[in-house]
Amino acid sequence: MPSARSVPSLLPSSPTVEDLVRHGAAEFERAGLAYGHGTDNAIDESAALVFHALGLDHADAEAAYARRPAAGDVGRALGLLRERIERRVPAAYLMRRMWFAGLEFEVDERVIVPRSPFAELIEARFEPWVDPAAVRRILDVGTGSGCIAIACAVAFPEARVDAVDVSPAALEVARRNVDRHGLGRRVRLLQGDVYAPLADVDRYDLIVSNPPYVSDEEMAALPEEYRHEPDVALRAGGDGLDVVRRILAGASRRLTPGGVLVVEVGNSDERLERAFPHLPFVWLEFENGGGGVFLLEAGTLQE
Ligand SMILES: C[S@@+](CC[C@H](N)C(=O)[O-])C[C@H]1O[C@@H](n2cnc3c(N)ncnc32)[C@H](O)[C@@H]1O
Numbered sequence: 001m002p003s004a005r006s007v008p009s010l011l012p013s014s015p016t017v018e019d020l021v022r023h024g025a026a027e028f029e030r031a032g033l034a035y036g037h038g039t040d041n042a043i044d045e046s047a048a049l050v051f052h053a054l055g056l057d058h059a060d061a062e063a064a065y066a067r068r069p070a071a072g073d074v075g076r077a078l079g080l081l082r083e084r085i086e087r088r089v090p091a092a093y094l095m096r097r098m099w100f101a102g103l104e105f106e107v108d109e110r111v112i113v114p115r116s117p118f119a120e121l122i123e124a125r126f127e128p129w130v131d132p133a134a135v136r137r138i139l140d141v142g143t144g145s146g147c148i149a150i151a152c153a154v155a156f157p158e159a160r161v162d163a164v165d166v167s168p169a170a171l172e173v174a175r176r177n178v179d180r181h182g183l184g185r186r187v188r189l190l191q192g193d194v195y196a197p198l199a200d201v202d203r204y205d206l207i208v209s210n211p212p213y214v215s216d217e218e219m220a221a222l223p224e225e226y227r228h229e230p231d232v233a234l235r236a237g238g239d240g241l242d243v244v245r246r247i248l249a250g251a252s253r254r255l256t257p258g259g260v261l262v263v264e265v266g267n268s269d270e271r272l273e274r275a276f277p278h279l280p281f282v283w284l285e286f287e288n289g290g291g292g293v294f295l296l297e298a299g300t301l302q303e
Contacts, residue, residue: 015074018065020050024081034223037090037113038098045091049084052095053077088224101151105177110169112233114147116210116264117290122151129260129282129295130206135159139202139254141194141209141247142166144233146174146187148208153183161187162204164197167232194243195250203256209247210264215240218267240268241275248276248301255298266292 011023024046039045051057053076056064069077080094092098092113098105100114101122107113125132135156140149140163149163161183165171171189178187190197214222214234226234236242244265251261262284265272269292273281279301281294 014068016065017050017054017056017067017069020069020074020077020081021047021065024050024077024084027081027085031085033085033088034225036115036223037092037225038115039091045084046081048091049080049094050077052091053080087228089228090225093228098145098147100147101155103147103151103154103181105145105147105150106173106180107145108173109228110167110230111145111173112229114145116148117284117286117288117293118148118208118210118262118264119151120286120288120290121262121284121293122148122155125155126206126260126262129262132156133158134258135205137202137204137206137256138162139198139204139207140164141207142211142233142243143174143189144170144210146177146189148210149174149187150177150181150183152206152208153187154181159186159205162190162198162202163187164190164192164194166191166193167230170230170233194246195254198254202254203259204254205256205259207247207251207254207259207261209262211243211247212236213240213244213265213268215268215271236268239271239275241265241271244268244272245275248279248296251296252298252301255301257298259298261296261298261301262293264293268292269294 012019025042028042035045054069054073090113092107093109098107098114101119105114136159138152138159138161143149143163143165146163149161153161168191171191174189178184212234213236216238219235284293284295
């Protein structure tokens with residue numbers, strides 16, 4: 001893989017895959033693109049699009065870099081790189097797919113691009129915080145593409161998962177992903193606000209959520225790429241805590257006695273601590289980067 005530094009922009013007449021990736025990265029840097037939807041630098045972003053356009057496998061990257069694609073394929077890759085620049089659209093929307101917790105998901109502009117650090121927690125089956133063998137019911141609030149709900153269903157094969165979203169459009173995407181992963185019998189999609197679509201008797205061993213948590217001020221400063229994502233998926237009022245407050249308020253009634261609540265709040269973590277100084281938030285640490293995810297045990301929550 002080439003380094004992100006000093007990428008040349010001149011493209012040979014019959015470029016290799018590596019030439020295309022370097023060219024794309026140079027153009028991305030020149031255009032001042034923003035990253036953060038699955039990659040964090042120009043080379044990786046360019047490689048994702050070039051490999052996608054050429055149907056190449058990242059597992060075979062070394063051999064792929066030396067190939068010289070046919071002229072038509074080069075044209076297709078260049079077209080995708082150009083679209084990334086001109087429309088400032090996240091690469092995942094151009095590819096209409098994204099990987100999360102080792103699984104592939106369909107995505108489009110009805111849902112945010114999956115990128116939550118939740119993937120790492122799910123792959124570790126939330127240990128040591130929960131006993132995976134005891135988890136029978138899971139609730140995902142704000143499911144979007146369904147990535148967290150579906151990855152949980154895969155990680156906990158004995159569990160049933162309810163996945164709520166206020167956006168009917170997002171749930172259409174989630175439906176496609178549930179079907180794609182053959183989980184229609186264990187993942188139930190429900191439309192409504194936070195806990196509203198649940199029955200009175202529904203209780204969960206694990207409630208997970210990556211809700212909207214961006215404040216109005218932060219929204220105004222987001223790069224163009226984020227404006228392709230649904231506003232309802234990011235914006236959460238003046239302090240970014242509108243939805244998190246409702247999740248906290250109803251959690252004790254929705255958790256089993258030994259259950260846990262795990263919620264991503266990103267940069268709103270300090271505002272949350274100030275708003276709820278009495279709650280014993282456990283802030284989780286991640287090996288793969290990311291943060292701003294808290295855990296609370298059922299016993300510490302009150303309605
Ligand atoms: C940050 S996105 C997370 C999507 C997905 N869980 C992920 O991690 O990629 C937040 C999601 O919450 C949904 N949402 C926003 N307000 C909601 C509410 N009041 N009740 C339920 N879902 C809500 C949005 O439609 C969006 O799909």
